[in-house]
Amino acid sequence: MYLSSFSRWMLRGFTALVLVVLxxxxxxxxxxxxxxxxxYAWPPRGFTFSTWNHAVHEAGPREALTHxxxxxxxxxxxxxxxxxxxxxxxxxSRFFGRNAVNIFIVLPIAxxxxxxxxxxxxxFQRVGITLSFTTLVxxxxxxxxxxxxxxxxxxxxxxxxAVRDASADLGADGWQTFxxxxxxxxxxxxxxxxxxxxxxxxxxxxxxxxxxxxGYKTLPLxxxxxxxxxxxxxxxxxxATFVVLASIIPVWVAQRLTDSDSANR
Amino acid sequence: xxxxxxxxxxxxxxxxxxxLRRRASRFFARHPxxxxxxxxxxxxxxxxxxxxxxxxxxxxxxxxxxxxxxxGLVTKLDTTxxxxxxxxxxxxxxxxxxxxxxxxxxxxxxxIDAIIAFPVAFFMGKVATPRTRRALVVAVTLPLWAGYxxxxxxxxxxxxxxxxxxKQVLGHTPGFGYASSILVLAYLWFPFMxxxxxxxxxxxxxxxxxxxxxxxxKAGRTMRSVVLPxxxxxxxxxxxxxxxxxxxxxxxxxxxxxxxxxxxNVVYRQFSVDLPFAAAYAVVPIVIMVGYxxxxxxxxxxxxx
Numbered sequence: 001m002y003l004s005s006f007s008r009w010m011l012r013g014f015t016a017l018v019l020v021v022l023x024x025x026x027x028x029x030x031x032x033x034x035x036x037x038x039x040y041a042w043p044p045r046g047f048t049f050s051t052w053n054h055a056v057h058e059a060g061p062r063e064a065l066t067h068x069x070x071x072x073x074x075x076x077x078x079x080x081x082x083x084x085x086x087x088x089x090x091x092x093s094r095f096f097g098r099n100a101v102n103i104f105i106v107l108p109i110a111x112x113x114x115x116x117x118x119x120x121x122x123x124f125q126r127v128g129i130t131l132s133f134t135t136l137v138x139x140x141x142x143x144x145x146x147x148x149x150x151x152x153x154x155x156x157x158x159x160x161x162a163v164r165d166a167s168a169d170l171g172a173d174g175w176q177t178f179x180x181x182x183x184x185x186x187x188x189x190x191x192x193x194x195x196x197x198x199x200x201x202x203x204x205x206x207x208x209x210x211x212x213x214x215g216y217k218t219l220p221l222x223x224x225x226x227x228x229x230x231x232x233x234x235x236x237x238x239x240a241t242f243v244v245l246a247s248i249i250p251v252w253v254a255q256r257l258t259d260s261d262s263a264n265r
Numbered sequence: 266x267x268x269x270x271x272x273x274x275x276x277x278x279x280x281x282x283x284x285l286r287r288r289a290s291r292f293f294a295r296h297p298x299x300x301x302x303x304x305x306x307x308x309x310x311x312x313x314x315x316x317x318x319x320x321x322x323x324x325x326x327x328x329x330x331x332x333x334x335x336x337g338l339v340t341k342l343d344t345t346x347x348x349x350x351x352x353x354x355x356x357x358x359x360x361x362x363x364x365x366x367x368x369x370x371x372x373x374x375x376x377i378d379a380i381i382a383f384p385v386a387f388f389m390g391k392v393a394t395p396r397t398r399r400a401l402v403v404a405v406t407l408p409l410w411a412g413y414x415x416x417x418x419x420x421x422x423x424x425x426x427x428x429x430x431x432k433q434v435l436g437h438t439p440g441f442g443y444a445s446s447i448l449v450l451a452y453l454w455f456p457f458m459x460x461x462x463x464x465x466x467x468x469x470x471x472x473x474x475x476x477x478x479x480x481x482x483k484a485g486r487t488m489r490s491v492v493l494p495x496x497x498x499x500x501x502x503x504x505x506x507x508x509x510x511x512x513x514x515x516x517x518x519x520x521x522x523x524x525x526x527x528x529x530n531v532v533y534r535q536f537s538v539d540l541p542f543a544a545a546y547a548v549v550p551i552v553i554m555v556g557y558x559x560x561x562x563x564x565x566x567x568x569x570x
Binding site: 120240 | 307412416418422433452544
């Protein structure tokens with residue numbers, strides 16, 4: 001499609017503007033994290049690293065961060081196994097009711113968090129399970145499965161079945177074909193799916209509100225508790241900025257992996 | 266057995282390794298039904314027991330009601346099945362209005378995100394150089410890690426009518442209310458719209474656009490007749506996220522929405538007071554989303570989520 005250089009510049013300008021809006025609130029938080037005054041007042045005043053220094057020595061955010069990492073890691077691990085299995089079953093065969101299964105499997109992310117949260121809570125209560133780390137992980141894994149499934153299924157649909165047939169013709173059994181052929185070809189999809197699942201779990205608050213055990217604070221729950229405490233605002237800003245900075249690494253690594261993959265294909 | 270002479274089936278191939286694995290492998294190759302069963306068993310069982318089980322529990326709870334308690338001290342459930350809660354949410358205008366407002370908000374947020382994400386995703390997928398594209402993918406994904414509440418509170422400070430940045434720099438702020446809720450929700454869910462749209466554009470063959478130009482179509486015509494029909498599944502996939510996420514949100518109303526209430530706020534408030542009614546009200550977004558999924562199933566959007 002021919003685009004005039006004017007349209008190209010318009011698209012470029014518009015994208016740049018959107019990025020500015022996307023990052024303005026985040027940069028604002030980063031700026032506030034080195035503020036000398038303790039509130040959200042505009043314009044930010046002064047410059048100090050004492051808030052960062054202070055936050056490092058606080059147990060609350062460190063503990064919450066650990067909890068979020070634990071929950072996300074376990075939920076993602078479960079989701080990687082279950083989501084990939086489901087993707088294999090649903091992309092490589094046609095069976096009666098496959099369409100219905102397709103809708104059913106995306107429900108945990110298609111239904112709003114409050115529905116998922118209150119439904120899981122009713123379910124746990126009905127069978128007499130008290131809320132704990134396990135219930136939280138089960139809840140998170142349930143929507144993470146869908147994310148992994150979507151990524152793996154998209155990749156499997158694009159893989160040529162001829163590759164598997166060739167592998168079988170050369171004498172590989174099903175497991176060998178998976179391990180030497182299919183798995184390497186879908187590895188980047190697993191990384192992308194796993195990372196997205198982890199990110200969603202890491203930032204999830206609505207389902208978490210309903211399913212976390214008493215006293216188990218994930219990072220979003222810790223944020224929710226501390227926004228109402230004026231003294232905690234600087235620490236909140238520091239922790240939020242730290243998380244964004246730290247997340248650049250996994251996002252970038254995943255991007256490189258996906259990239260080298262499309263270059264090889 | 267009239268087996269093909271020249272072709273090695275997995276069973277007859279050289280170097281047989283562990284016999285059991287071979288046998289299992291051969292069994293699954295010959296019985297695709299068993300293979301699918303083995304693969305779908307664990308994830309299907311999980312979703313069925315955990316998720317569908319819970320949804321059923323929710324719907325059953327919605328059919329109960331609070332037991333009459335003269336002392337007003339203990340909340341007990343009256344487990345006789347009845348539709349009293351549903352009658353109440355249909356007959357009381359306040360609940361109907363909240364549901365309609367939530368629906369309207371979900372539609373508005375989705376449309377705003379679609380309009381803004383479309384040119385951005387097009388630029389990323391079809392115009393930008395590979396280098397820029399890589400950087401942009403990272404740039405639109407990264408805000409997802411910045412914390413939903415953190416961004417919400419940052420907006421609260423920016424929107425503050427008593428001296429927030431918008432007021433002081435631009436001279437105007439929508440203040441705290443419905444408009445701000447829409448604005449902030451559209452901001453928050455933007456990555457969920459732009460990412461599926463970008464993958465849609467990236468997959469769209471450039472040769473198709475060139476062919477359209479060669480046949481004499483101007484950019485606008487190519488957009489309407491070639492690009493748009495191909496991109497609909499991605500657009501719908503993005504809309505499922507933005508729509509559903511807005512439909513269930515309640516935190517942002519509390520942060521920037523002033524007195525605005527969505528379905529989520531009512532469910533959250535009622536949940537500790539009158540669980541059966543909260544459950545009944547939570548059925549409303551279920552019905553809306555299942556209806557939406559059934560309606561868009563044919564576009565193939567569910568494969569693009």
